[in-house]
Amino acid sequence: MARPKDWHPLRESDxxxxxxxxxxxxxxxxxxIAKYLRTQAEALTAMADADNLKGKYADELAENARGLGRKLDLAExxxxxxxxxLSNWADELEDFQKKADKALSDAQDAQRTIESRSKSDDQSSDNKKKDDEKGGSDEDPVLKQAKEDLEDARKRLNSAEGGYQERSGHFASKIRSSIDDDMKDSWWNDxxxxxxxxxxxxxxxxxxSWAATAVGVVAMFFPAVGVIALALTVxxxxxxxTQAVTGNGSWFDVVMDLGALxxxxxxxxxxxxxxxxxQNSRKTAAGLAKEKSTAQAAQANAGARKTAARAERRRGGTSRKNRERAxxxxxxxxxxxxxxxxRAADxxxxxxxxxxxxxxxxxxxxxxxxxxxVKDINKWRDTYPDSAELASNAxxxxxxxxxVQGSWAVATGLDTADKTADSFTDDGYSRMKDRMTAPVGSQW
Known part of the structure; x- marks a missing residue:
């Protein structure tokens, strides 16, 4: 059952x-797991006690089997x-939560009554003043009872919370004691x-994660800060x-993160x-503009250049000075x-x-x-429609x-779903991710 989200007026959170x-x-x-470990330990013990194997290898096998069997016994x-x-703690936790939830429900009922009666009292304040002048009535009994109910609910919640803290510490100590045995943990277990x-x-x-989401939205307007969102995602x-490889986090989160990256x-x-x-389109367009402008200028002065070229080649009756001038x-x-x-290229x-x-x-x-x-690329494509390179660039x-659009849309969709799925699935999304938890490495 999902836990209450709103703990007003008693607490800020659960x-x-x-x-x-x-x-x-x-x-x-x-x-x-315990049943499996017990079965395997018994099998190893039986193997070690078997007398149908002879030789040095049999002695070594038996000794190793006994050693591993003892470790399995300890693990079991x-x-x-x-x-x-844990089983006992689950029962007590459920009891504490029922008490806390009941206190919360009663407190919220009382708070609603208080707010309702307080508004009513405000509207009839003039009448109250008159009653007070006449040595009038005491506090509204309904309002008074609601305040008492609210205080009682607060005390019951304090009691449930105190019991919760005391018993959670008790069971944590019990669990630490249970795992403090002769079986030595490796550095990886540490x-x-x-x-x-x-x-x-x-x-x-x-x-x-939340900061990356916020910065990602800002990056829509100021792309330079996008690198910050990327760093936060990393x-x-x-x-x-780190949490997933040590069995303290879900591999699903890792897949989501790698997908986002x-x-x-x-x-x-x-x-x-x-x-x-x-940049390539500008360079290509500059080259085309240069060719076009050069050709147009050459066409405009083609006659003058031909005349000068003929005068430059003329020999008979033409002075050297005239040829040089041409x-x-x-x-x-x-x-x-x-x-x-x-100039056109520039x-x-x-x-x-x-x-x-x-x-x-x-x-x-x-x-x-x-x-x-993108608009600049399209502009040069339209300016020089015959250029296959500019069309390809566009x-x-x-x-x-x-x-870019698709990556942003998918990443935003996944991020939104990850942050809101629990509210739509009654925390089923988190439970699904928890099932994808598995540490890397073993105890031996």
Whole structure:
């Protein structure tokens, strides 16, 4: 059963958290493990006591079997004792939660009565003043009873919370005592235990996850901060991987984090590709503008260049000075043609980036630079429609823009679902993730 979310007017949050159903599921799982360990320990003991094997290898096998059997015995003892403590704790936890929930329900009823009667009292304040002047009536008995009920509910909740704290510490001590035996834990078990006790890791992961979501929204308007969202996602992924490999977190969270990083990487690569295409389109358009302007200038002064070229080649009756003058004119005209082409190319390279509309910016997920780059690519494609390269750049830019949009949409959808699924599934989403928990490595 889902725990109450709103603990007003008694607390800010649940004072007796926990899930008895999940604890009992773990108890059943531990029963199966204990039974399996006992079976294997008995089998190893029987193997060690068998007398049908001879030789040194048989002695070594028997000794190893006995040693492993003893470890299995110790492990079975751990599971058997711990499952007993957990089973008892589940029963007591359920009782504490029932008491706390009843106190909360009574307190909320009392609070509603208090608020309702207080409003009524405000409306009849003039009458009360008159009664007071006449030595009138006492406090409204219904209001007085509601206040007493609220205080009683608060005391009952304090009592339930105190019992919860005392008994949770009691069972935690019992469990620690049960696992403090002759079976030595490896360094890996020490690491797993340290991570299990490091609640602050989970707090950091939760904080970083929400911060990444918030920064991701800001990045729609200021793309430069997108790298912060990416860094926060990396932090979350690192913590979730640490928790998952030690059996203290769900591998489902790791898959979600890696998926988010993959989508972010795809979006960044696509955005870089669009920038490269925009630069290539400008370069290509500059070359085409240069060719076009040079050709137009050459066409405009073609007659003068031909005349100068003929005068430059003429020998009979023409002085050397006249030929040099004609050659200089031809070279000047050719230089003017080249200069016209260079000016046209420079104008393309140095031209202002196009302005964009609000709709165009929204279509680029708020990335102003991306929207301007795509529009610039399309502008040069339209300016030189015969260029296959500019047409290809525009087509590729649109595909990369679609990748940016898709990556953002999928990542946002997954993030939203992850943060809201529990409210729609009565915490079933978290229970599903918990079933995908498995540590890496064993105790031996």
């Amino acid at each position: 004072p007796v958290p926990g899930d008895p159903i999940e604890i009992r599921e773990q108890v059943e799982h531990m029963k199966k 003892d751990r599971y058997r004792e711990v499952k007993g403590h 690491i797993k235990g340290w991570v299990a006790d490091a609640d602050w890791l989970g707090d950091i992961a939760d904080w970083a 932090v979350v992924a690192a913590i979730h991987i 993959k989508l972010a990487r795809n979006g960044l690569k696509a955005a870089k590709a669009v920038k490269a295409l925009q 050659r200089a004119k031809r070279l000047r005209l050719e230089g003017e043609n080249r200069a016209a082409g260079k 104008e393309v390279r140095d031209s202002e980036m196009p302005q964009i509309t609000a709709q165009e910016k929204a279509s680029a997920i708020g990335d102003r630079n991306l929207a301007r780059q 087509s590729q830019a649109q595909r990369h823009k679609d990748v």
